[in-house]
Amino acid sequence: MSFGGPQWPQQGQGQAQGQGQQPYGQQPFGQPQQPGQWQQSQPYGQQQWPSQQPDPFPGAQAPQGGGPTPDWSALAEASAARSQRKRWLLIGGGVVGALVVGAVVATAIVATNKSNDEAKNGGPTATGPAAPTDSATPAPTFSSVAPLPPPNPRDYISDAKKDKAPLSAEGLFPGRKLTMNGRAYAKGATASTTNCAAVTQGGLGSVLNANGCTRVLRATYVKDGVAVTVGVAVFPTDEQALKAKKQATGGIAPLTGAGVGDFCHATVCLRRTNSIGRYVYLTQAGFLNGKKVTTGDQAVFKASDDLGTFAFNQIYARGRSQAAAAAGAPGQ
Structure with a gap:
């Protein structure tokens, strides 16, 4: 194949057949x-x-x-x-x-x-914090199981099967003085007995015995001529204690001794009853000189309030200490 121009004629070919058919002569x-x-x-x-x-x-x-x-x-x-x-x-x-x-x-x-x-390199670095790798410090993991709630102190003071802490008058009413709400009280005698009815007045003894009272602990405090005996009656369960509280009549007998003379005999005194857990706490407050208590004698009411609050706090402290010990014990 040629590019442009005529092709060279080859020897041995025939003569041109006429003008215009072969541009080249032979x-x-x-x-x-x-x-x-x-x-x-x-x-x-x-x-x-x-x-x-x-x-x-x-x-x-x-x-x-x-x-x-x-x-x-x-x-x-x-x-x-x-x-x-x-x-x-x-x-x-x-x-x-x-x-x-x-x-x-x-x-x-x-x-x-x-x-x-x-x-191979994991692609371009994405914006934001880098995902942790195997070489990085592993992130902390958390259990999906919710931890058990801490023990309730009231559970330990509501049933004798759990309430195993030592119980005594000196342990429940410690020291020689008591200060509540800025008011100081001197402690007199303390006592503990399993004959619940023997340390009561009026119909309280029969109520305590009917509901299974196992012990009564007492202590007396004095301040400015006012004496208060606080007693704590113990029951096997909180149901029994609550029932005794509702049925209560009469009051706890005043405890004398250790420098405190007789009071609340043949006169009018202030009696109160309440309960927490398997414990019923009671107060008997009056004047050492035998004066009748009236609604205007605020010193007697305040003394009764202070000793009742103190008894409540001491009983609750028993439950709290036992609950804390159970929470820290292995397997709890």
């Missing part, structure tokens, strides 16, 4: 008419291009002295030059195309390698 080659042209053995024939045919080599100079016969050497050189330019254009285009393809492939490889690197 005569033997002759000598060139101009120096520097192709050296051939025989000149081309003197065939003329038909006037109606377009010039296949526009701009080419006609040979000198030969009439309209084209300068075949010049045409051949021009055709060869054009062919060479086309070859270089094709070669250059192929090289450029190969470079473009290579660049695309290289870009794809780089992108793929980058993607692989990101995949």
Whole structure:
């Protein structure tokens, strides 16, 4: 395949069949008419291009002295030059195309390698705090099981099966003095007995015995001519203690001794009864001189309030200490 220009005729072919069918004569080659042209053995024939045919080599100079016969050497050189330019254009285009393809492939490889690197390295770092890795310090874990609530102190003072702490008059009413709400009281005698009815007045003894009273502990405190005996009756359960409280009548017998004389005999005194857990606490307050207590005697009422609050606090402290010990014990 040739690029531009006529093809050279081959030897041995037949004569041209007429003007316009074969543009080249089949005569033997002759000598060139101009120096520097192709050296051939025989000149081309003197065939003329038909006037109606377009010039296949526009701009080419006609040979000198030969009439309209084209300068075949010049045409051949021009055709060869054009062919060479086309070859270089094709070669250059192929090289450029190969470079473009290579660049695309290289870009794809780089992108793929980058993607692989990101995949191996865990991808780009996300915004926000980094997730913990195996090499990082493990985060603390917490059990999904809610811890048991701490023991309730009241549970330990409501049932004799749990209320196992030592119980005595000196343990329940410690020291020689008592200060409540800024008021100081001196302690007199203390006592403890399992004969509950023996230390009561009125119908209180029968009520205590009927509800299962097991012990009564007493102590007396004095301040400014006012004496108060506080007693604590103990029952097996809180239900029994509550029932005794509701049925209570009469009062706890005054406790004398340790510098405290007789009081609340054949006179009017202030009696109070309350309960917490399996304990019923009672007070008997009056004047040491035997004076009757009236609603206007605020010193007697305050003394009764102070000693009743003190008894309540002491009983609750028993439950709190036992609950704290149970919470700190192994297996609790």
